[in-house]
Amino acid sequence: MGRTAAVSGMLAWRAIILVRRMPSVFIPSLVMPLFILVATAGAFHGVGALPIGTSDYLAFTIPFATIMGAGFAGVNAGTTLARDIEGGFVDRLISSPAPRVSLVAGPFTAAGMRSLFTTTVVLIAGTIGGVAPPGVLGTIVVYVMAAGFGVATALWSMGVALRARTVQSAPLMQLVVFVSIFTSVAYAPRELQHGWLRTIADWNPVTRILEASRATELGGASWSDVWPGLGAIALLLAVLGAWALTGLRRLGRD
Amino acid sequence: MNEAILAEGLVREFKGGIRAVDGVDLQVRPGEVYGFLGPNGAGKSTTVRMLATLLRPTGGSATVAGFDVASEAKSVRRSIGVALQDAAIDPFMTGRELLHLQGVLHGLSRAECRSTADRLLDRVGLTEAAERRVGTYSGGMRRRLDLALALVHEPVVLFLDEPTTGLDPTSRLALWEEVRRLNTEAGTTVFLTTQYLEEADQLAGRVGIIDGGRIVAEGTPQQLKAEVGDPALVITPADPERRDAAQEVLVRFGPEVEARPPGTAAARLPGGAARVAEAVRALDEAGISTASLDLHQPTLDDVFVAKTGRRLEGHGGGESPAAGRGKRGRRR
Known part of the structure; x- marks a missing residue:
């Protein structure tokens, strides 16, 4: 266990410094959530008149932006792993006696940490835009939801990378993550959605994550708002964890 | 440990029925430098990947340092150092960072990682470049770093997969010297794949020639x-x-x-x-x-011609x- 933690920590550290040294990866993943925050809140300012639980669409958009930033961090974990597999760096890791689970645990830890960072930036931007911070407990919930989604998307993306073993699989990683966000309650609450979009939003785990984060962000959260979000994260981590680990087991077999 | 490497009827078949390695038998003694010579696609790298536990054999068996590559993979990994083809080194990390990472992978403490990195950087002549990102290194520097990484935990068996491919003559000679030193001073068993006849001739005590996934000749260069x-x-x-x-x-x-x-x-x-x-x-x-x-x-090329009817790629090609x-x- 101690070895797993030590190696995972080392690989998480590596993932963080690589992000810092690759501005082409770091800048978009930071700028996009901010862009979404500003552009969406600006474009849909009038939507605040609709029954969305707040008159301030910027406050409504903050959880969406934090989840988007977490999604970028998660996808980056997958693309980095795909690059490492393609370039042979993974061979170095798996030809050592280090626990193989670290290969997944390190990058997803880094994805969680990166999600916390982008969430902080988005919350600061929201505060500058006039949205009051959601209090200590509310802030913790927003962070947990973002980090949980970041880890889940990292597991998804790494599972893809471990099967496809090429950077060319990156669009698939992104597609599923962004479709899952956009078919949730990213732009509008479920009450304003109809037909098949509403059905997808009802079943989409991202909906629960966003609703938990949004309820706390808008200041009226209770345990009944938060637990479905925690449940959705637990479900995603269980399913996508199995997805990533089965991919890991395939290394060296095919 | 009787044999450093022992393979019996080793087979690797890929999807579609492609047999990259087709019944390879190997016996490499402790402290020996064994040259595994063959053209591209002969099965050299696939054999190394199986012996290094990166790929499961689909037939036959093999032990490295006395441990079975399939059932005792973790013990094999503790005993081996691997420098694979193309020096798979992260270009965004520095030489020292990579050595530290490698040390952690092999269970070294922080202090051990630091002292080992200093010692190995000095040994391969990269102390001055230690804090530079590997992306700025020349091909020869990368290969030397790759060798240093494979030595972090002082392995008893070292696999070098085409270690000098693409290197200039000076860098090649420097790497040969380091491999010789490693073998004579530390007694490390070296399993070296190469497509360069001269490399096998210069470094290996014994040579196995592989073609089409099978060993077609084996012996000392002089015998062959x-x-x-x-x-x-x-x-x-x-x-x-x-x-x-x-x-x-x-x-x-x-x-x-x-x-x-x-x-x-x-x-x-x-x-x-x-x-x-x-x-x-x-x-x-x-x-x-x-x-x-x-x-x-x-030459060993003539041996290859005599055994296979063809020349090694890049060695005369019909000349x-x-x-x-x-x-x-x-x-x-």
């Missing part, structure tokens, strides 16, 4: 060359019209060599250099002037047995 036969005398007549006449003279001394460059005459010369003067006199007496003369000692080394002369 001796199997090919006597040196070949290859001459280029000054007058190309006299080639057939020159060939008639040379076959009086030994059997004709058929694989030779166009426009030359060649024959095996039992007795080697001692009989060159005699052959030259015979050519003189027949009135044949020579533009060039070459006594070609058998003469005289294309490489030998005594060259020029007369009249």
